[in-house]
Amino acid sequence: MSMLNTLPSRDREALASAAACFQQGRLDDAVRLARELLARQPGLGLANKLLGSALHAQGRHAEAVVVLRLAVRQMPQDAQAHTNLGNALAAAGQPDDAIASHRTAIALQPEAATPRYNLGCTLLAQGRREEALQALWQAFEKAPTEADTARLCRELLAEIGDEQRLGAFCRLNLQHLPDDAGALAILGALLLKDAGADRAEAENLLRTALQRAPGDAATWSNLGVALQADGRVAEAVEAGRRATTLAPDWAQGHSNLAVALRDAGAWDESKTHCLRALSLDGDCVDAYYNLGCVCVDLGEHALAREAYIEAVKRAPRPGWLLQGAHACRQVLDWDGAELLEEELARQLADAPLPGGAAALSPFAFLTTPGTDAAGQLAVARQFAAQFAARPALRRPVAKAPGEEAGRRLRIGLLSADFRDHATAHLLTGVLEEIDRSAFGLVAYDHGPMAAADDAYRGRLEAAIPEWVTVAGLSDEQAAQRMLADGIDIAIDLKGWTQGYRGGILAYRPAPVQMQWLGFPGTMGAPWLDYLIADAVTIPPGAEAAYSECILRLPGCYQPNDTRREVAPTPPRAALGLPEGALVLAAFHQHYKITRATFALWLDLLRQLPTAVLWLLDAPAEARAVLEAAAVGAGVDPARLVWALRLPASEHLGRFAAADLALDVFPVNAHTTASDALWAGVPQIARCGDSFVSRVSASVVSAIGCEALVARDDDAYAALVLALAQDVPRREALRERIRAARGRAPLFDSAGFARCLEAGWRQAWARYAAGLPPAHIDAG
Missing domain, CATH: 3.40.50.11380 (Rossmann fold)
Known part of the structure; x- marks a missing residue:
């Protein structure tokens, strides 16, 4: 017979009234009624359970524990009493006893979700996250439509950093709660980070999440990231702006918007949002990296270097190390570049190349000293892989070969x-x-x-x-x-x-x-x-x-414009060049000037006491590096002459004042080599093993000056010294180059166009015949 059936009707009514007060939040009345009832029925476990629960709800946890212990002694098989005691014990600072009570409740009611949920919360409060996750996941399995349980599981998985399990849980979550905005948003964000995931699915999940929770700034921001990755820049900017409007003090939102703005060409505004992010959160690592990227676009290389270094201090990711090293080379910070490149090499030796958005920049990699053609191919393939899943558009059916051919x-x-x-x-x-x-x-x-x-x-x-x-x-x-x-x-x-x-x-x-x-x-x-x-x-x-x-x-892959104007050459004094000096021109972008290359140039200056090195002007910090290197090598820094940047025709005109043009390695002179020859200056070429280190050799060979190609540093130095000391030979070369401008393949725009057209025709003929692409020699 039920305990309630043995109570007088007055006491049953009192118990019901106390329970109703508890449910209504009238805790004082619930406590008063329960105490009055217990005065008449001191052995009534239900009354003690109710009183203890009310005291716990009032924050009187120690009192609640005393009463609820009595309740579980009176009703040892009541799972809820054990659960309530566990909650009170946890609140009273007795976690071990609380966990024991919750486990007892689970044993008594193995199919119930609530005891497992409460156990999970208690374990979580103790920092026992894996055990907490196990209990909460089990609670979710018992009651998969409980949104709070699902939310706690997601939050805990995110804290643990287990994205694989988090994605799996979100998919399970959505099977039972298909409108759960949190699960939709998180799964969409996870798919964005997975290089092999379906981008369309990610976007659809994020948009569905926003239909359920349109005020969620993080989801708007992630949608912007998805759109930006798909090249839908205008839409990405709009989504990013929605995010920063909803959460103006959220640093990551500003950082994400900055990426979309950068792709849209709004570089100044992008920089502003990066700086805003960092003013809100000085440890927003993405904002440092994004600031570095947009500063490169703006040509603010010193600030780019600082931003990248701050990023890699906080997160030394391979791609960021590479970009940071490249930024260091832009301002001739060789020490910084080499330090970052060493760490990058160490990481790549221990792990495969990163993919997706974290993939290494192929351009920065091929310009890094020490890389080879095989490594450049591997990096380029990994970078391209993030776009490779895009579906090919359906083109019209090809015409018959006879119709296509001509x-x-x-x-x-x-x-x-x-x-x-x-x-x-x-x-x-x-x-x-x-x-x-x-x-x-x-x-x-x-x-x-x-x-x-x-x-x-x-x-x-x-x-x-x-x-x-x-x-x-x-x-x-x-x-x-x-x-x-x-x-x-x-x-x-x-x-x-x-x-x-x-x-x-x-x-x-x-x-x-x-x-x-x-x-x-x-x-x-x-x-x-x-x-x-x-x-x-x-x-x-x-x-x-x-x-x-x-x-x-045939000849050189690099075309040239024979209509380029060359302004008159000013007197050397007007250019800051000493009369009678041997002028060695090196008008290269500064990232191409490596420590080894500059050391080679300084060695040439030591052996050629009348020579000066003519360089493109650099910021004070970069100039100081080169001047200090000169002093360290025993070369007067006054022998470094700085050339201001000028319009193309004026630059070509002054270029003619040089005696020789020096090459750089491993990233050769490209347009600069053509400029030198068009200005009539012999261009020394340092030839390596990869495309980027063979361009100068291609350019000078196409004008018939193969003798200016050096295959190693010793041959390069010997060639410069020989020409420096042989004025008649230099002059003969200059005359030969000037004469070749009108007939050499390098400067034959019409002939180049015919060869290019022939190559296009041959490639098209293979397609029209149904043949796959193959290596082609045009001309």
Whole structure:
């Protein structure tokens, strides 16, 4: 017979009234009624359970423990009494006893969720996270529609950092609570971090989460990250702005928005949001890294270096170490660069290359001393893999081979540099010579707006009949536009360099796809069929280090513009050069000047007492590094002469005042080598084993000066010394170079265009015949 049935009706009513007061939150009344009842029925366990629970709810935990201990003695099989005692014990600072009580309750009621939930909370309060997770997960399995239990499990998994289990739990969570915004948002965010995950699923989860919880700033921010990764920059900026409006004091939201703004070309605003993030949270590591990236865009290399160093201090990730080292080299901080590169090498020796968004920058890697062509291929492939899952667009069915073979081809040129830029300086003259009856050129421009007086932009617009601005389009939208435009051969002129949009061609909008000129190495991208090169930059037999088939042009792969103006050469005194000195010009971007290269130059200066080294002007910090190195090598720093940056024609004019142009290694002079020869100055070439270290050799060979190519440092130094001491030979070289400007393949824009057209035709003929891409020798 039930204990309640033996009570007088008055006491049953009193117990019911006390319970009702407890449920209504009238705790004082519940305590009073329970005490009155116990005065009449001191052995009534139900009354003690109710009184103890009310006291616990009032915060009178020690009193609650005393009463609830009595209750469990009176009702040893009552699981709820043990659970309530466990809660009171935990609140009273007796965790071990609390855990024992919860375990007893579980044993008495093994199918109930509540005892396991309470045990999990108690264990969690003690920092026993794995045990807490086990109990809470079991509670969730018993009651999978309890949203609070699911939330605690997710939060605990996130704290533990077990993203694999967190993703699995979220999927299980959504089976039972498909509208759980927290699970939707977390699973979407996790998929963003997984290089092999379905981006569309991630976006769909995040958007669904926002339908359920439209005020969640973190979900808006993650949606922005998803859109930015998909190349949908305008949408990403909008989502990022929503996040920072909802949570203006959340540092990570500002940092994420900064990434989208950077991709949109709003560099100053991007920098502002990075700085805002750091003002809110000085340890927001992503904000330091993103600040470094946008400062590189802005040309603020000293600040970029500082930001990257702060990032790697907090999180020495491989990709960040590499970018930090490259930023150090931009300001000639060799010590910092070498320290970061050593740590990077150590990490890569212990673990595979990182993938996804954490993949190493292929450009920064190929410019790092000590890397080789095989390593550059591996890094490029890993970087390209984050775009490789993009589905190929459905193109119209190809025409029969006879119809395809000889028709006019549409060539799509993809670049951010259709303006006064080194790429345009090289390319414009050749594009002006392309046969418009046989080839229709279309520019797909994703760069900043060109200045109104940009002469190169004007010439390019005249040479390229059709222009499409894709800067505001997503990668897929840009690819769809190429498809709609009927592009036959698409050429990426940017590669993995600053401002790349390599993901556009990952959708395979054109039947034949190539890369050329912007990136001096392999892109490792399976969607690119050809790399346009020559027999010097990629000698026959070296093709295995490149993911693309090689389309070799005769002479040099690098075009030149024979319409480039050369201003008159000023007197040496006006240039800060001493009369009678041997002028060794080294007008290179500063990251190319390594410690070893500069040491070699200083050794040459020691052996050539009348020589000066003519360098592009540098910030004070970088100048101080080079001047200190000179002093350390016993060279008067006054022999380092600094050249201010000038417009292209004026720069070419003053270049002619040099006696010799020195090469850099492992990243050669590229456009600078052509500049030297166009100005009539002998260019020494230091030839290595990878594309990026063979460009100078290609350039000087194409003008018929193979004797200026050195295969190692000793040969390089010997060649400089020999020419420095042989004035007649130098003068003969200068005359030969000046004469060659009108007939050498390097400066024959029309001839280059014919060879390029022949290469395009051969590549297209293979496609039209149903054959796969293969190595091609054009010309």
